[in-house]
Amino acid sequence: MVDLGGQYKKIKPEVDKAIQEVMENTSFINGPSVHKFQKSLEDYLNVKHVIPCANGTDALQVALMALDLKPGDEVITTSFTFIATAEVIALLQLTPVLVDVDPDTFNIDPVAVEKAVTPKTRAIIPVHLFGQPADLHAMIMIAQKHNLYIIEDNAQAIGADYTCPESGNTKKAGTFGHIGCTSFFPSKNLGAFGDGGAIFTNSDELAEQMRVVVNHGMKVRYYHDYVGVNSRLDGIQAAVLDIKLKHLDEYAAARQKAAAYYNNAFANHPKIRTPVTAAGGTHVFHQYTLVLNNVDREGLMKHLADKGIASAVYYPVPLHLQKAYLDPRYKEGDFPVTEALSKSVISLPIHTELTEEIQKEITDAFLEFVG
Numbered sequence: 001m002v003d004l005g006g007q008y009k010k011i012k013p014e015v016d017k018a019i020q021e022v023m024e025n026t027s028f029i030n031g032p033s034v035h036k037f038q039k040s041l042e043d044y045l046n047v048k049h050v051i052p053c054a055n056g057t058d059a060l061q062v063a064l065m066a067l068d069l070k071p072g073d074e075v076i077t078t079s080f081t082f083i084a085t086a087e088v089i090a091l092l093q094l095t096p097v098l099v100d101v102d103p104d105t106f107n108i109d110p111v112a113v114e115k116a117v118t119p120k121t122r123a124i125i126p127v128h129l130f131g132q133p134a135d136l137h138a139m140i141m142i143a144q145k146h147n148l149y150i151i152e153d154n155a156q157a158i159g160a161d162y163t164c165p166e167s168g169n170t171k172k173a174g175t176f177g178h179i180g181c182t183s184f185f186p187s188k189n190l191g192a193f194g195d196g197g198a199i200f201t202n203s204d205e206l207a208e209q210m211r212v213v214v215n216h217g218m219k220v221r222y223y224h225d226y227v228g229v230n231s232r233l234d235g236i237q238a239a240v241l242d243i244k245l246k247h248l249d250e251y252a253a254a255r256q257k258a259a260a261y262y263n264n265a266f267a268n269h270p271k272i273r274t275p276v277t278a279a280g281g282t283h284v285f286h287q288y289t290l291v292l293n294n295v296d297r298e299g300l301m302k303h304l305a306d307k308g309i310a311s312a313v314y315y316p317v318p319l320h321l322q323k324a325y326l327d328p329r330y331k332e333g334d335f336p337v338t339e340a341l342s343k344s345v346i347s348l349p350i351h352t353e354l355t356e357e358i359q360k361e362i363t364d365a366f367l368e369f370v371g
């Protein structure tokens, strides 16, 4: 689905040098490369504070830990996402309240969010799924009306822009809510050579609190005022990320170009729905996801695999139907859009190294099966 080797080759001299530097000055933890990357990311996102951490799941957990929430408080999120989004809510003994998504963008449905608000609701976690921002304006309106926190799960959309329809201001996805979270998992748009994550905020208070949480709840060495976690981005990952951040916009452009090729090849096909980019946002295509209409998905995936072409289903089981998350509040049929998508979506390879020749092979093989 990705070609991390091809991407590495293009930046090998810079990356190797940066890694070598970290090894030579042995600043593996909290060293200059971490501080440099933190500053670079703050500048790129135009956000006041970036708190690097160990992975995207920790970023979400630390964000929730920094808010004064208590067990049983409700956090609204989507049923169509990677498990990490709901996992951290459940781990902290908060109550995940799941809602359905918009059929075009696959992002959290604002009408469903508004309906799900109760006196116990404290936060909303919109996920910018597959690389495009959720309807942030609607989220902010709901949050303001009900006095809720917004934590943006921006693991899949780093670098995407969103323009507020009211003010006309354009900012990076992940910087609209009280807190934004991202993942640097290697296959992400900004991927490390291992695990990594970051949290962003414009609030001094939340930033201070999150810096304490990621460091064992400690402000002064060996004095622990809070129960925290140990979640750090290591120096080698930060050095790699600082180099790759300089290329992030060009990586997004390569993904957008590849998406345009696919869109064109599949345009107006009665059995294939190509991705919709909503007005007001840019799509950085962490995934290129099609919706199939009346196509044998398993058969198609096998047909592609037989020709050496990867494909994947993100996500085959909605969160409310996952064994570990079964809950008497939810049953099959509650989130019809999510449930239909989980049965009909298919993602094709999308990355920075795709050529038109490779894409032609992929689209030819795809259309050969679909008809």
Ligand SMILES: Cc1ncc(COP(=O)(O)O)c(C=O)c1O
Residues within 6 Å of the ligand: 055, 056, 057, 058, 081, 082, 084, 085, 127, 153, 155, 156, 182, 183, 184, 185, 195, 196, 197
């Ligand atoms: C939407 C979403 N949230 C959270 C995560 C968790 O990130 P990580 O794998 O770095 O813990 C991921 C990625 O895996 C993700 O796609």
